[in-house]
Every structure is written in C-alpha cells, then in structure tokens.
Amino acid sequence: MSARAAEAPPARRPLARVLRALVPRGLLGRSVLIILVPILVLQAVALQLFYGGHLDVISRRLAGGVAGDVAMLVELVRREEPENRPWLFREAVWRLDLALAFEPGARLELVTRPASLPLLPLEEDLNKALWERVRLPFDTDWQSDPRSVIIRVQLPDGVLHVEAPRKRLFTATLYLFVIWLVGSALLLSGIAILFMKNQVRAIRRLADAAEAFGLGRDVGAIKPEGASEVRQAAAAFNQMQERIRRFVGQRTEMLAGISHDLRTPLTRMRLALAMLPRAPETEEDLVALTQDVEEMERMTAAYLAFARGEGTEQARQADLVELVQDIAANARRAGAQVAVAAPPALLMPLRPDALRRCLGNLLDNARRHAGRVAVAVRTVPRGSPAGAGPGEPGGRESGSSASGPLWAEVVVDDDGPGIPAGQREGAFRPFHSGSPSGTGLGLAIARDIVRAHGGEISLEESPMGGLRARVRLPV
Incomplete structure (x- = not known):
C-alpha cells in the first residue's frame, strides 16, 4: 500500500502540469472559462441527446417512408407492361412527389461515393431502409442534384431512376437546433467576455495605480468602478494613498522644523568660534572645534536626507x-x-x-x-x-x-x-x-x-x- 501511494503522485504530476498550462493565467481568461465551460458542457449534452434520440428517430422514420414508396413503385413497375407504365410515372409525381424515369436494357454500375453529409445519419438510414424494403441492387446519389436524391434500382429489364426531394428526408428543425446551439453559445460567450472585461479592467486599473504609487508617481485618486468588492478595494486604496501622503507631508514639515532647530545653534557655534581671539596656544583647539562643528553639520544634513527619503519629488x-x-x-x-x-x-x-x-x-x-x-x-x-x-x-x-x-x-x-x-x-x-x-x-x-x-x-x-x-x- 505504501509503495503504491509513493508511486501515485509522480504519475499525476504530468497531468497536473498539462492542466495548469492549459488554464489561462489572466483573471479575464479564467473568469470567462469558468462561465463558458458549464455552458459548453450543457450544449454538448443537449446536442448528444438530440443526435442520439430525436434526430435518429426522425431520420429513420423519414428514410423508411421514402424507402417504402420506392419499394412500392419498384414492384408496380415490375408488374406493369412497358406500354402501361406512363400513367404510373404521372401518379408517382402527383401522389408521392417522386419523379420516375426508366432506362430499358441498362445495367447498374455500383459506385462508392463519399458521404455528402458526414455529420448526419440520413444517408446511412436511407440505404438501410432501401435494403430492407427493395431487396434489389440499388444506388443512391446525393451529389448530382443539391435539391434531390437520385435512387437507381436495377430491374430485370433495365434501371429505374427515382428522384426524391431532399425535403422528404431532411427536417428544417435540425438547422434551427444547430443555429440555436451555436448562436446561444456565441451570444453568451460575447456577453460573458464583455461583462468580465469591464470587471477585470477595474481591477487592472487598481493594480496599475498601486504599482505607480509604489514607484513614487502621483496618480491621484482612482475612480471606484466595477463590482462592489472592487469598488471597496479602490476606495480603500484611495484612503491609504491619502493617509500616506498626509503622513509624508507631516513628516517633511517636522523635519524642516528639526533642521532649522539643529542648524541654528550650529550656526551660532560657528560664529562664536570665528569671533574668538586667536592665539598660538589655542589655534589648534579652535581648528579642531571648527572641524567638529562642520562634521556635525554634515552629519545632520545626512540624517535629515535619510529621514526625508526624497519622498516629495515626483517621477x-x-x-x-x-x-x-x-x-x-x-x-x-x-x-x-x-x-x-x-x-x-x-x-x-x-x-x-x-x-x-x-x-x-x-x-x-x-x-x-x-x-x-x-x-x-x-x-x-x-x-x-x-x-x-x-x-x-x-x-x-x-x-x-x-x-x-x-x-x-x-x-x-x-x-x-x-x-x-x-x-x-x-x-x-x-x-x-x-x-x-x-x-x-x-x-x-x-x-x-x-x-x-x-x-x-x-x-x-x-x-x-x-x-x-x-x-x-x-x-
């Protein structure tokens, strides 16, 4: 058990790395992904249910109806004499909306054609229904006419051509359903992206303002916008920015006062040293004291510069x-x-x-x-x-x-x-x-x-x- 537990994490690490690489790094991408993934999963489930249920049933029923009519016409053509067949062709057009033509003495050449509707089960269902009902060699042509399907059946004395309108095998609800799926997904995606972009823009402005303020640039107060939490963060940032400015201003004023208070006695000491009478026995001490005062002035200036931190200068x-x-x-x-x-x-x-x-x-x-x-x-x-x-x-x-x-x-x-x-x-x-x-x-x-x-x-x-x-x- 312990060996299996030790081997499991390394096997999962590559998958975790792949998933992390696929997930967007930005907040906008992740937010849109969170919104769109459930929508796309729901659309996929609905599409699968449609293809696995409703479309399959409708397609089989329509194909069975056309195949039954063709099988009946084939049987009638076989029983009628050639001179009596024209009335049958007229009735087929009028009653069944099927155009018939007969080619005497012809032999059917079975040709394998690529599927013209690979995503739909129409061709497969029609071929299966014709095989069950006609029981004769046949061929279906979906490519010669964009509005019709041409069915050729081999009879003993020739080839029967049946032209069936595609509307008898195809339902417009399929288009409506696909348009609804794709259109709703695009509409929801556009709304989600537009909405989240506005929300992320407010967060990005707040981040840019915080970075600029951290670099010492005076960006001023930012306008609170977006969701309530983002507005609250923007308001808190403005308050923090104002408090820091006030603190820096107060400290600068205080340091200016300290600078004045420290430099005044140092100036008096320098003047007093300059006015003292010079004598050989005191010259060395006066020079040392003057150097000490100068050192104190230099140190005071350095301390004040460090405490001030150049915080008032703008980039x-x-x-x-x-x-x-x-x-x-x-x-x-x-x-x-x-x-x-x-x-x-x-x-x-x-x-x-x-x-x-x-x-x-x-x-x-x-x-x-x-x-x-x-x-x-x-x-x-x-x-x-x-x-x-x-x-x-x-x-x-x-x-x-x-x-x-x-x-x-x-x-x-x-x-x-x-x-x-x-x-x-x-x-x-x-x-x-x-x-x-x-x-x-x-x-x-x-x-x-x-x-x-x-x-x-x-x-x-x-x-x-x-x-x-x-x-x-x-x-």
Whole structure:
C-alpha cells in the first residue's frame, strides 16, 4: 500500500502540469472559462441527446417512408407492361412527389461515393431502409442534384431512376437546433467576455495605480468602478494613498522644523568660534572645534536626507545616461578616475534629484576607498540573473534593444579593498559604517531611493578586485 501511494503522485504530476498550462493565467481568461465551460458542457449534452434520440428517430422514420414508396413503385413497375407504365410515372409525381424515369436494357454500375453529409445519419438510414424494403441492387446519389436524391434500382429489364426531394428526408428543425446551439453559445460567450472585461479592467486599473504609487508617481485618486468588492478595494486604496501622503507631508514639515532647530545653534557655534581671539596656544583647539562643528553639520544634513527619503519629488521622464555622466564629471573634479561605458541615451521615468543622490553616494564610496572607478549603464531583461551583463549569460550590450520588460542597470566597480561577502548585507543598515569618517547612511539612502523607484540594489565582488554596486531600475 505504501509503495503504491509513493508511486501515485509522480504519475499525476504530468497531468497536473498539462492542466495548469492549459488554464489561462489572466483573471479575464479564467473568469470567462469558468462561465463558458458549464455552458459548453450543457450544449454538448443537449446536442448528444438530440443526435442520439430525436434526430435518429426522425431520420429513420423519414428514410423508411421514402424507402417504402420506392419499394412500392419498384414492384408496380415490375408488374406493369412497358406500354402501361406512363400513367404510373404521372401518379408517382402527383401522389408521392417522386419523379420516375426508366432506362430499358441498362445495367447498374455500383459506385462508392463519399458521404455528402458526414455529420448526419440520413444517408446511412436511407440505404438501410432501401435494403430492407427493395431487396434489389440499388444506388443512391446525393451529389448530382443539391435539391434531390437520385435512387437507381436495377430491374430485370433495365434501371429505374427515382428522384426524391431532399425535403422528404431532411427536417428544417435540425438547422434551427444547430443555429440555436451555436448562436446561444456565441451570444453568451460575447456577453460573458464583455461583462468580465469591464470587471477585470477595474481591477487592472487598481493594480496599475498601486504599482505607480509604489514607484513614487502621483496618480491621484482612482475612480471606484466595477463590482462592489472592487469598488471597496479602490476606495480603500484611495484612503491609504491619502493617509500616506498626509503622513509624508507631516513628516517633511517636522523635519524642516528639526533642521532649522539643529542648524541654528550650529550656526551660532560657528560664529562664536570665528569671533574668538586667536592665539598660538589655542589655534589648534579652535581648528579642531571648527572641524567638529562642520562634521556635525554634515552629519545632520545626512540624517535629515535619510529621514526625508526624497519622498516629495515626483517621477518624470529623464535621461539616465546624462545623469550618470554628470555625476561622473563631478567625481572627476573631486580627483577620482572614473570611466563610463553607456549608450547615447536612456529615457525612463525617474526622480532625478533622488537618483543623483543615490548614485553620488555610490561613487563617493568608491572614490574614497579606491583609485580607479568604472561605471557601466545597460539594459537587461527582467528575468535575467544578477550577474547578467555584457559578455555574460543573459546580458545585453549597452544600447541594445530587447522585447519585453527591461531593467536599466547601473554598475559601479572599483579596485579598492571591497567588502567581505558576509558583511555586504549589513552595509545597507543605517549608521553601519566601515570608515571612521563616514556616517553609515550612504548605502542606506541609496537602497531607500532605489526601492522607491521599484528597483533593487546589491553588492558583489568586482572584476577589478574591489566592490561592485549593481543598481537595477524598471524601464
């Protein structure tokens, strides 16, 4: 029993994978599938009952009636002399709606013809009824005349041709039934698709608004529409969005006040130090105090920038390459050796000031700890691994085009001492600094800004021997 239980799941897994592959991934496709599958199953059952019951009975009865008339006419033709047969032909047309013709001395050549109505049992039922009633060699032709069925019967002195109207073998209710099945299925499918499309559109708008808000774009309040649950979710999203905006605004105002309160005494201290009398014995202490005040001002500005998180800036179309080139130029003016490899331009929605602070922090860290710095800008597919760059599996050269969602990737390499693999994640924590002169906020601010853009940042080992900082932003 345990062996069978262990063997059963692997046998079911391929079937489960096939079913999952057949099921649509989108909500619209799944909703329409849930609605249409029961309808199609019901239609299929109704069609099977019709073909297995009503159509089969009607077809056999109609075919039996025509075959009985033909059998009676065959018997009458056999008994009548050739000169007495014209009255029989006239009566057959008038009484039975069957046109007769006789070909004396002819021999019937039995020809196998393809079925002209393969989905209907009419031909099979007629052949079976004729075989039971006529008991003579015969042939049925459904293809020569679209309005009639020609039946040829071999008699001892020739071949009898009987032309029977198809309306005697075919009922118009079949067309009506098929039209009703197909028409109702198409109508219900159209209504279901139209209705579910409107419902899914409201959910998609809510998802797009949530994603845009998460990326720092001001989308405003969205209009609640669709089902009551979707309207409730939209209203809750609008309330959440308003609360977050209010919180950010209150925090920004509070930080502005704190900034003023902190900088005022620091300014007084700087003025007091500048006004103190200079003497050889106190010069060194005054210089040290001045440096301390400057360090406190720098740390205060860094703390406020970290707490503020650049949350008030709105995203707009900007050139990432131009931004990187400007930051690299500033680093070169500060004495750094920075090489940049980038395409001519890369336009995308950005918060330029915030991203300038982020990339500036990364370049400052590399400049302080290394002699050479290299910056690369490129695009990579969203599903590519973190190590996929130019010349690497899954990477694309700078400026190359790609289909599907992309990352805009900025890689900063240096030849400094680097950071051990076990300490790289900790370097992103606030106030965690590996340098005595640092505040420990550079990488924390950088990750905060990158995540506000909907991207990701990571630290790796650089091919130059130092540290690699990889920033990925959604294009």
